[in-house]
Amino acid sequence: MTAFKTAKFKIQGGKPLDGEVKISGAKNAALPILLSTILTSDTVVLKNVPDLADVKTSFKLLQDLGKHCTYDAQSGEAVISGAVTSFVASYELVKTMRASIMALGPLVAFCGQAEVSLPGGCAIGARPVDLHIKGLQAMGAQIKLDDGYIKATAIGSGRLQGGHIVMDKVSVTGTENLMMAACLGNGTTIIDNAALEPEIVDLAHCLNKMGAKIKGEGTPRLEIEGVEKLHGCEHSVVADRIEAGTYLIAGIATHGVVTCLNTLPSSLESVLQKLRQANALITVDGTSITADMRNRQIKPVDVVTAPHPGFPTDMQAQMTVLNTLSDGVSSVTETIFENRFMHIAELIRMGAHIEIRGNTVICEGVPQLKGAQVMSSDLRASASLVIAGLAAEGTTIVDRIYHMDRGYEHIETKVGSLGGIIERIY
Numbered sequence: 001m002t003a004f005k006t007a008k009f010k011i012q013g014g015k016p017l018d019g020e021v022k023i024s025g026a027k028n029a030a031l032p033i034l035l036s037t038i039l040t041s042d043t044v045v046l047k048n049v050p051d052l053a054d055v056k057t058s059f060k061l062l063q064d065l066g067k068h069c070t071y072d073a074q075s076g077e078a079v080i081s082g083a084v085t086s087f088v089a090s091y092e093l094v095k096t097m098r099a100s101i102m103a104l105g106p107l108v109a110f111c112g113q114a115e116v117s118l119p120g121g122c123a124i125g126a127r128p129v130d131l132h133i134k135g136l137q138a139m140g141a142q143i144k145l146d147d148g149y150i151k152a153t154a155i156g157s158g159r160l161q162g163g164h165i166v167m168d169k170v171s172v173t174g175t176e177n178l179m180m181a182a183c184l185g186n187g188t189t190i191i192d193n194a195a196l197e198p199e200i201v202d203l204a205h206c207l208n209k210m211g212a213k214i215k216g217e218g219t220p221r222l223e224i225e226g227v228e229k230l231h232g233c234e235h236s237v238v239a240d241r242i243e244a245g246t247y248l249i250a251g252i253a254t255h256g257v258v259t260c261l262n263t264l265p266s267s268l269e270s271v272l273q274k275l276r277q278a279n280a281l282i283t284v285d286g287t288s289i290t291a292d293m294r295n296r297q298i299k300p301v302d303v304v305t306a307p308h309p310g311f312p313t314d315m316q317a318q319m320t321v322l323n324t325l326s327d328g329v330s331s332v333t334e335t336i337f338e339n340r341f342m343h344i345a346e347l348i349r350m351g352a353h354i355e356i357r358g359n360t361v362i363c364e365g366v367p368q369l370k371g372a373q374v375m376s377s378d379l380r381a382s383a384s385l386v387i388a389g390l391a392a393e394g395t396t397i398v399d400r401i402y403h404m405d406r407g408y409e410h411i412e413t414k415v416g417s418l419g420g421i422i423e424r425i426y
């Protein structure tokens, strides 16, 4: 995969997508699982690891910390082995991937200390890490902020202690970071108001295969009994529900018929419900999901984003594109992140009738979008612009697609296999 910063997508729109697409392993599960290998010196074999820029950054980070990593992008198998020899996650790597903050918990749990740069990542609001820090403090870590780094030390025995953490706010990576840290703590840790995302469940399953004692995954109360050490395991990463949702919406927006293979349909319930309300014919067969929109009119759908099992913020931008093409008025309210409407100005340039009112967008559907030159601002915004381009009349150029490369595997091949006309240009 080539991911030059200057790369753009050139899309010839107006062609209904038609066919089957194999959904990859979830980025948001692969990243914490890769970082969880910091907790053991043994060999961890991971399957279904997607070939993404963020995954490559995670390998670089693990290698920087002293781990050995091999990755076969064809088969999606990654093998990670050896003990970490450093406890510093540098600014150079962390600035490109916010998820690197999840090295903090495993490093302090395994090494007794950690230095992790304050993160960068998608420009979707302030995105603090206070919950990660407070949780580690509740497990006995001393935390200092110094030179842009979070410096954590497990005081006393050099091991974290069991603690009772009540998360002030539901946080996905916050829950994951603390859950990983607690695995090697002395005693039992309770995390209340934990996030419920399927990726957290997948991480818990992987950690339990490594010998961790986690109970309650997928519920708001996690109970983690610390163990002396973790060992190697083999694990296959759960399917990417956001990638699946994105391809289903691309099929619907173009009035085609798209089947996503290798999905976990139960993880997409809130999205599928909204797609049915949008008048798509949705069928689920085992691990396959089909959206059929041939000869059907897109209906407006009101959406409010919420933590899982609510409607995911990571599907908000894509859902808005459907609303722009519906035959009525709809509202989309973003409750998780501020500043997550950067795609709206671009969609307006493509002829959408949208107005931003606080954290809500009001959309009046139009019969057709028109191709234009547009700019990606973050990962999911870029996905929405590609969908808009596939549905629009004429040619769309989407700039700064390095955002999209962070989270969507082999985009041109997958869109191309569905009959979409998309090309990477420089």
Ligand code: UD1
Residues within 6 Å of the ligand: 028, 031, 099, 126, 127, 128, 129, 130, 131, 132, 133, 169, 170, 171, 172, 173, 174, 312, 313, 314, 336, 337, 338
């Ligand atoms: C994760 C996902 C991201 C998704 C998001 C919400 C990964 C790698 N990324 O991001 O794709 O969009 O969940 O589903 O899994 N917050 C605080 N303090 C903190 C942490 C978070 O106030 O210490 C706030 C955030 O600003 C936000 C809310 O909590 O308003 C939820 O954020 P969080 O769930 O932590 O998002 P991420 O884990 O960063």
